[in-house]
Amino acid sequence: MTTVTERLARGKSAGRRRWVPTPKFLISGAVAVVIGYLAIVPLYYLLWGTFFDDRGFSLDGFSRAYGNSRIGELVTNSLWFAVGAAALSLTIGTALAYLNVRTDVPFKGLFFAASIIPLIIPGILYTVAWILLASPDIGLLNSLIEPVLGPGFFNVFTVWGMIWVEGLHLSPIVFLLMVAAFRSMDPSLEESALMSGASRWQVFRRVTVPLVRPAIVASILIMVVRSLESFEVPALLGLQNGIYVFTSRIYFVLRTYPPDLAAAGALAVGLLVFAMIGVALSNLVGKSGKSFQTITGKGFRPRPMELGKWRPVMGGMVILYFFFTVLAPLAVLLYTSMLGFYRAPSVEAFQSMNFDNYRELAGMNKAVTALKNSLILGVGTATLVMGIMAIAAWMVVRSKIPGRQIIDQLAFVPLVIPGLVLGLALSFVYLRSPIPIYGTLFILLIAYCTRYLPYGMRYAVTSMHQISSELEESAQVSGASWWQTFRRVLLPLLSPGLVAGWIYILVVSFRELSSSILLYSPGNEVLSILIFEQFENGQFTVLSALGVVMVLTLVILVAIAYKLGAKVGLRED
């Protein structure tokens, strides 16, 4: 061991004497600059708008944002909703990921669809689909079970309904994160526990869950912040019965003229503090070090566990989940997309079905451009963000660079910045930039990269936590350069996480609207803008058709990504 250390030290110090910037230094530096730049521009704009007005420093925004007589009720509703949705998505996402990766559960093919389709369906359509399914007045599910359980059994217009819809809509994010975590886990630990007489449940609770703790913490963090910010579900489901949540207020204060940036900022700053504590905590959990490093120098092949008599039960659960997250909402979409206007299923309705909405879509000359632009932006954003984040994750988790925690914190900042504020910040900067970026597709690329930075970071860091440093060290000892080690050892090991993040970003960037709508220019339309237009036109049926087309396009794309991902990552037997 001593010789190794000495040799390494000698090699390094020799390099130091004639100091040339190493690729490691250059690449890490560039990554830090990019992340810092992307995060600080909107953050600066947000903070400035929050704390300064015409007369200088002011905290009025805070009193406008939080000084509401019903603030207690708003906060309680919000927390109930956010914690509930986070808990639901975490439970579902983790359980499904475990079943998919680690067991011989049947119907594995369905997971693929279940993991992405809810992400693709725009929030507004997903929520409306649920109203049509589970409204006490017109819900299809309710009319199905009415003979058995009486009218209005399901009521989507309650906090529980909101948690249900949001939780299901978010569960794919957890699923993708946890799949990556379970893929990188050495099953021999579980096997030893089983051998020593532990029950399956004990193994899951005492061995499996602790091993994927970084991924769980990351999921909780993203889920809670996301549900706190969620807009469609509280607006469409909560308002109807007067359930107001705290953060949809951001939308309302930004809607007035002049937009109350200070109040919106004050709300966002509240979220920011919360998120910062979360990131710090997640690093603390990650820090306890080796206990999660399941990819070590020891070779392993993840082998599925046999479920035995539980197999049919679990299979049933998978089918149920698939029905609720994919089949039912998608069926409603498909059904609506073939009607002239929405009506409950009946012989008449089925007789009136046709493909007019799809024909209308095909006749839209903007649709092709928009699809092309969305593809360019989606693939570009996903690739850029995950590429940068692979390196950033190494810096945060593995390197000893001082200030590396700042990178992690900065990368999380965009999650709490409202999309409109991001749009304003970017247009402010690029309208004044000598480089002609304003009015091009580039400004959208920058906006998307900024918005999805936090997700990329969580996906990459979580995977990095699981890789033992032994492997890098052996590579270096064997004479590999840092770049070689990174490319040939770390990147392949990280690939489950990177692919999951890539898929996630690709899919959600198709939906991004709040900053796109301000920043796009004629000729640079994207799909989400088209969706918004159809929505404004009151064309729900055309909108549903567009939703169906989007689901198909992305399913194909993601299928390709999975195939490619499977080639570089860990392989199952």
Added chain:
Amino acid sequence: MTDCKNRVGRRTGVPALRLKGTGLLLGTALLLAGCGGSPTASNTDAKSTSNAPTAAEKFFTKTNKTPDDARRDALVKQAEAEGQLDLYTSMTSDVADAVTKAFSDAFKVDVNVYRASSETVLQRILQEQKARFQGNDVVESNATEMFALQTEGYLAAYSGTRRDEVSEAGHFDRWTATRYNLFAPSWNTKKVKKGEEPKSWEDLADPKWDGQLSMEVADSDWYLTLYKYWEKQGKSKDEINKLFADMAKGAKIVKGHTVQGELMSAGQFAVTASNYSYLVERLKATGAPVAYEPFVEPVIARPNGLGLMKTAKHPAAAMLFADWLLSEDGQKILTDLGLTPSIAGANDPLAGVDVIPVDVKELLNNGKVWSDRYDKVVSGGEVVDQ
């Protein structure tokens, strides 16, 4: 092993990186600060610099005085020489598409359309104008946003025969109404029998609609106008507050008129207090069981208007577009799409219907007060005190 790792880590250009990090923060801050101080403070310098007329403004002033025939010929010639028109609008996309297509067909001018919600259109123009970026030549949007642009001093004067055709209610300082959005109660014809539909605004407060009526969460412009109308009718504040509270009691609050229309046609509720008539008309055209006629009077109309930008790059095209949209040809396209044009034609669907405009000025000056009050109304039917 850990020891080895640490040592490797410690030897990697640490001071340089740390410097870089600080430099990055400082640099970005300086860069941003250098870009003109507070990025979010409201704009004042545009007003002060707007005193000297721009080239486009001079053009507009001159053309405003040109007699009709000569004006049209000159505008067509110059607009076609300019060849382009940059239009920012909050028309829905089907309307925007039809309008721009007809305009490009009539003249050899390509129209570049930026389309978004009225608030976003306003934000975009404010951002661009503050940065002295010539983004658009002409803007067509909601009254509130047009007022804001006029107040900021970005709009040029527009006059002539076409503007004079618009009724007095559609004349505003520096902008002209092109069309109206009508707020009117609408209902699901399967749930509301013929003869039982609401006949007055007061009817909406009837307890028979509890659990059947839907209100939109942000329609404070409708609320304000109806409130003021009732005041003029001699109702006391208490009476008016009670009417609104009774409406809100048991009401299903929905965000967004589109969703509202869709849910009403699906039967989620029977009556909608303040949806746009053109949205209901469109649902009706697809065969949905919805109606808004006979109109509950007075119909509340919110103008949408058009203004010329002082910074227009294509002033002739901008003015030609304004003249054209307010001509019979332009207005007919709006009528064909079920909208309510600002120049009443021969077969005016609103003939004989009592229409009152939204008090746009009050909305702009005290919009926050009214929206806060409306928030209280819809969040549980509280009676609001003045």
